[in-house]
Amino acid sequence: MPKLTLHGTAISPYTRRVIMTLYEMGVEDFVHIPVSPLTGGTKTPDFIKMQPFARIPVLEDNGSIIYESRTLMRYVADKYMDQGPNLLGDTLMERALVNQWIDIEGHTFSPPVMILVYERVFKPHLHKRPCDEERWKDGREKLSRVLDIYEKHLEGRDYLVGNSFSLADLTHLPFTELLPAAGAFDLIESRPNVCRWWARISSRNAWKRTQQVEPYEF
Known part of the structure; x- marks a missing residue:
């Protein structure tokens, strides 16, 4: 094959x-x-x-x-479901919820993260232009409101959907990883449930291997 x-x-x-x-x-x-x-x-x-x-x-x-x-x-x-874990959800409802959280990540979570990362990381490092602090603050406020909802949802939960790691969790890893460089990781650390969830999903071996394929230099 x-x-x-x-x-x-x-x-x-x-x-x-x-x-x-x-x-x-x-x-x-x-x-x-x-x-x-x-x-x-x-x-x-x-x-x-x-x-x-x-x-x-x-x-x-x-x-x-x-x-x-x-x-x-x-x-x-x-x-590859027959050779690996089920990352899509075990039931029809779980699959729908996994897709729901993938959409939330794409439309609600990542946009403010992208603002923060662009202003504090990509803009100065790639474009040699200063950060727009007002835009950065606006992105921070938007992400803070989003994470308040995540904090409530993750109360008593290890993962966003069901009892195991899924694509709903995985899809959040690449952009959340950039928050320290964007000066906004405190938004994760200040929320106990979100912080616990992040520690759990970011400790996965597959993620550590992914980070080593091409490590960031900022």
Whole structure:
């Protein structure tokens, strides 16, 4: 059987999300091609043929091409369910709730995190421009309100859905990892339930391995 090929630098939180899913599912023999948008890798004719929107990551599987990181993690978790843990949910309701929290992460949790990271990390390091402190504060306030809801939801729970780790938890790892560099990790530490949840999910071996594929240098 042809190996899966994953295109996208592991510096990208989106690619990190897929790599961790592969490791969680016990997929070791995939091919990783570290395409980076920062060096024009997503603008080449060959890449545009695969991904006309010029974004990473992209997954090739036996001649078929799919993209969008949350779609890819679902695909990998489903394809390899017979050899790894069930990250999708055990029942119809659990599967719906896993998808619900994936959507919450994408539409509600990550947007303010991205503001914080852009202003304090990417803007000064990549674009050599100063942080917009007002925008950073606005992102911080928005994330604080979101995390208040997470804190309440995680009361008495180890994971966002059910009694085991799922994609609902996994999808939060790549952006939350960047909060210390963005000067906002105290928003996690100041909430006992969120802090406990973060400590649990970030200690997973698959995540530690993912971080070592391409460690951050900031």
